[in-house]
Amino acid sequence: MVDMKARNIATIPYTISAESYMALFIIGKNSNRAPAVDRALDVIGLLASSENPMSLSEILTRLDIPRQSLIRILNTLCDRGVVDRTDQRGFYRPGMRLLYLGDRLQEKVRLRSVGRPLMRELAEKTHKTVELSTLDRDQLVLIEQVEGSEGIRLYSRIGSAYPYFHAVAAGKIYLANMTTEKRHKVLGTIGLPPMTKNTITELEALEEDIRRIKEKGYAVEDQELRDGVRRIVAPIHDHAHRLAGCVGIAATIFNFEIDQEEDLARQVIETAQRISDGIGRPR
Numbered sequence: 001m002v003d004m005k006a007r008n009i010a011t012i013p014y015t016i017s018a019e020s021y022m023a024l025f026i027i028g029k030n031s032n033r034a035p036a037v038d039r040a041l042d043v044i045g046l047l048a049s050s051e052n053p054m055s056l057s058e059i060l061t062r063l064d065i066p067r068q069s070l071i072r073i074l075n076t077l078c079d080r081g082v083v084d085r086t087d088q089r090g091f092y093r094p095g096m097r098l099l100y101l102g103d104r105l106q107e108k109v110r111l112r113s114v115g116r117p118l119m120r121e122l123a124e125k126t127h128k129t130v131e132l133s134t135l136d137r138d139q140l141v142l143i144e145q146v147e148g149s150e151g152i153r154l155y156s157r158i159g160s161a162y163p164y165f166h167a168v169a170a171g172k173i174y175l176a177n178m179t180t181e182k183r184h185k186v187l188g189t190i191g192l193p194p195m196t197k198n199t200i201t202e203l204e205a206l207e208e209d210i211r212r213i214k215e216k217g218y219a220v221e222d223q224e225l226r227d228g229v230r231r232i233v234a235p236i237h238d239h240a241h242r243l244a245g246c247v248g249i250a251a252t253i254f255n256f257e258i259d260q261e262e263d264l265a266r267q268v269i270e271t272a273q274r275i276s277d278g279i280g281r282p283r
Helices: 018-023 035-049 056-062 067-079 096-126 169-176 180-190 203-216 258-278
Strands: 083-085 091-094 129-136 139-146 219-222 229-237 243-252
Touching: 035 056, 035 067, 035 083, 035 091, 056 067, 067 083, 096 129, 096 139, 096 243, 096 258, 129 169, 139 169, 169 180, 169 203, 169 219, 169 229, 169 243, 180 203, 219 258, 229 258, 243 258
Parallel strands: none
Antiparallel strands: 083 091, 129 139, 129 243, 219 229, 229 243
């Protein structure tokens, strides 16, 4: 059985960029930093800057780290795939895990750069606020927004996180993309708490909504997260056909009548497909 009791999950900001990620390796140390983490980042930064694998003695010479501490750091980094041991005994190089992390970060940056002009087009056509979101650390995060031109505008802070997937259209897209087993595991962790009187709080009803999402190719949110707000959202896929994010429109119930759903959904899906093509989805 899935435990639907709500959990208290904090909202977190999304502020990381490619520049700030690299700055982790060169930023000055201070009393608020963890020495072990600083040392591990120093090791990663040194190996990443070297054209060739480095020996333990070379790393010791370049970094002010005690030998036993360095060995423990290297063992941990190797276990996590961030650093690799080469065939040549005692030599180290950056691991494939770094390539994966860099690729995921680059994907998010590219998602914004490709998405923004197409979001502007959608906002101009529909006059509604357009939102771009993606998954970060198991939470749905708003990474870009273009305001609409209607009288009552909606605004959410870039970086806002939505931990309750069942209450927001983009979250339901992600739930629909999961296996039933994984979806129930996620819902068992975060629960199905009511955000408004319209929030789906029963698993059976949510599964029926997910079935419709898979059938139609988009998700609708009808005052489920906030009273008076509706959304239509469609999925964005990357070069490997993975779910890379979601794009959609948001408007008040005064500017978004239910009978507009089909026409608005068509435009949202078209925008999502164009963004998918822009980030490398195979045609």
